[in-house]
Amino acid sequence: MQMTVERISYLHESEIDIFMNTIKHALQPGIDTEALEVRRAVTLIRNGSVGPYRFDTSDDAVLVTLLGVESEHVRLSFDRIATNCTCGSDTWCSHRLAVVFHLYSQFHSLTDWLHEWRRTDAQKMMLSISERTPKAWINVLSRLTLPLRSISLTENPGVFIHESSLIDQKVVPLSPFEWEWKPLFELYYRLHILDAGWTYVSGHLGGDTKSFFHGKWYVQNWLVEQLDKLRDSVTAIGAKPKLFEADAFHEHIKDLVRTFSLHNSELFDERFSVYRLFWQHLFPMDAAWNDELAILANEKSEEAHIFIAFFSLLQGKHDQLSKLVDNVSADNVATWLPLAHLAESYEETETLAIIMKALLPFIGDYLKQDVPLANRPFFVRDIDGLLEAADFSEEARESMFAYYGESGVDVYADFLVERERFTEWAALMHRYGVSYEEAEEGGLKVALSTEPTAVMPLLHTYAMHFIKEKNRHSYRRAVKLFKKMKIGSKKSGKTDFWNQYIDAVREKNRRLRALMEEMEKGNLNL
Numbered sequence: 001m002q003m004t005v006e007r008i009s010y011l012h013e014s015e016i017d018i019f020m021n022t023i024k025h026a027l028q029p030g031i032d033t034e035a036l037e038v039r040r041a042v043t044l045i046r047n048g049s050v051g052p053y054r055f056d057t058s059d060d061a062v063l064v065t066l067l068g069v070e071s072e073h074v075r076l077s078f079d080r081i082a083t084n085c086t087c088g089s090d091t092w093c094s095h096r097l098a099v100v101f102h103l104y105s106q107f108h109s110l111t112d113w114l115h116e117w118r119r120t121d122a123q124k125m126m127l128s129i130s131e132r133t134p135k136a137w138i139n140v141l142s143r144l145t146l147p148l149r150s151i152s153l154t155e156n157p158g159v160f161i162h163e164s165s166l167i168d169q170k171v172v173p174l175s176p177f178e179w180e181w182k183p184l185f186e187l188y189y190r191l192h193i194l195d196a197g198w199t200y201v202s203g204h205l206g207g208d209t210k211s212f213f214h215g216k217w218y219v220q221n222w223l224v225e226q227l228d229k230l231r232d233s234v235t236a237i238g239a240k241p242k243l244f245e246a247d248a249f250h251e252h253i254k255d256l257v258r259t260f261s262l263h264n265s266e267l268f269d270e271r272f273s274v275y276r277l278f279w280q281h282l283f284p285m286d287a288a289w290n291d292e293l294a295i296l297a298n299e300k301s302e303e304a305h306i307f308i309a310f311f312s313l314l315q316g317k318h319d320q321l322s323k324l325v326d327n328v329s330a331d332n333v334a335t336w337l338p339l340a341h342l343a344e345s346y347e348e349t350e351t352l353a354i355i356m357k358a359l360l361p362f363i364g365d366y367l368k369q370d371v372p373l374a375n376r377p378f379f380v381r382d383i384d385g386l387l388e389a390a391d392f393s394e395e396a397r398e399s400m401f402a403y404y405g406e407s408g409v410d411v412y413a414d415f416l417v418e419r420e421r422f423t424e425w426a427a428l429m430h431r432y433g434v435s436y437e438e439a440e441e442g443g444l445k446v447a448l449s450t451e452p453t454a455v456m457p458l459l460h461t462y463a464m465h466f467i468k469e470k471n472r473h474s475y476r477r478a479v480k481l482f483k484k485m486k487i488g489s490k491k492s493g494k495t496d497f498w499n500q501y502i503d504a505v506r507e508k509n510r511r512l513r514a515l516m517e518e519m520e521k522g523n524l525n526l
């Protein structure tokens with residue numbers, strides 16, 4: 001028979017307590033798969049998927065249906081304190097947990113229970129962290145941050161953020177009491193949580209940048225926040241004299257940073273920024289750099305080459321860099337660009353020139369294959385800026401515009417206007433059918449006041465276009481253009497040419513009476 005969940009919970013309070021106790025000891029929050037089942041169970045309850053309840057009086061048992069993509073049926077026997085589920089799992093699956101939790105939550109706080117369940121694990125961690133060695137710290141922090149690793153990409157960002165903030169709370173009592181150790185512990189913690197969350201974060205933010213979903217913003221914020229906190233603790237440590245006992249901890253950081261930066265994928269810019277943060281602020285000495293370089297030499301990835309090239313930049317070793325850029329290809333342009341930007345920001349012109357020279361043959365292909373259409377104009381401007389900063393010749397910069405095509409029109413237009421090459425500028429506007437509004441925002445005004453004859457044919461095209469629209473408003477716009485052309489003609493001493501031209505326009509369109517009126521008002525002859 002049907003029975004409400006409140007009534008069942010009321011009638012079997014003590015049996016439910018036994019179930020809850022069994023769960024408490026059977027499952028451990030530190031074990032990935034078990035913590036995941038608990039989280040899933042909580043989600044099932046939150047989504048209202050548990051129920052309806054049917055009571056089987058013959059066996060003192062309830063039958064509960066869990067609605068979902070694949071509905072399951074759970075049988076809970078109060079007589080025998082036993083459970084069954086149609087999902088086929090022989091241990092505590094999320095469905096069975098959901099039913100027990102649901103019953104328990106009728107008269108108790110499930111949140112409190114979960115908190116308590118997680119705390120027992122935290123106490124175990126406290127004991128192991130009391131030993132002050134890098135290994136003990138790494139061991140505990142790896143376990144603490146483990147739940148973040150198991151969050152599936154399909155899971156809502158809210159779940160990820162929630163799990164991360166739970167871990168944030170759990171780490172507080174683990175932190176050392178002595179203030180001088182706190183920043184170092186915080187640093188270890190941030191590196192661990194960043195590494196643990198990376199698969200989820202990079203899965204959402206990396207790769208196809210066009211994809212958008214509403215939770216992306218949360219994930220982005222999380223990443224920015226972690227990187228900020230990491231930077232803060234590096235600054236806090238860098239500013240203080242080192243404790244003698246901390247030496248071993250500092251040595252281990254190098255491995256942690258290298259592993260995080262090199263052995264994760266996607267979002268290279270961010271990983272590279274973490275790597276630089278440590279090597280520039282925490283270990284800014286040549287000797288340490290050389291040790292690191294020896295280790296990097298054994299790494300095969302192109303990203304490792306960038307890290308080596310980064311030290312070449314810091315140490316001013318241009319010949320080492322020249323060898324490294326041999327590996328540049330269309331596939332790794334994106335990997336090399338962050339280093340180019342870094343060289344630009346340091347005004348290391350020679351380094352930047354070496355990198356850009358190597359990148360140049362692949363820029364065109366990379367643009368077409370990998371840069372999303374919407375980002376291309378920005379990309380072209382960026383590359384042209386880097387070439388300029390690297391002291392490339394004007395000819396070399398200009399020759400690149402042929403590869404950029406339409407994506408580069410804006411930048412090329414600016415390039416031509418800056419050099420007062422208005423005839424070519426006008427030809428570019430023609431060729432790509434740039435609208436009058438865009439041309440006006442670009443170089444039209446400067447061209448008209450400097451070299452009006454260069455843009456006459458272009459203005460003519462626009463004016464004819466307006467006339468074709470055949471309405472009073474567009475006629476006025478055409479006449480406005482004619483006025484500009486008139487001033488330009490006067491300035492360049494082409495009075496006769498102008499009068500012939502405007503008469504011809506009038507003659508050709510004399511049947512458009514509204515246009516004739518507007519032209520009359522415009523007083524267009526010279």
Ligand SMILES: [Zn+2]
Pocket residue numbers: 072085086087088089093094095096
């Ligand atoms: Zn199940």
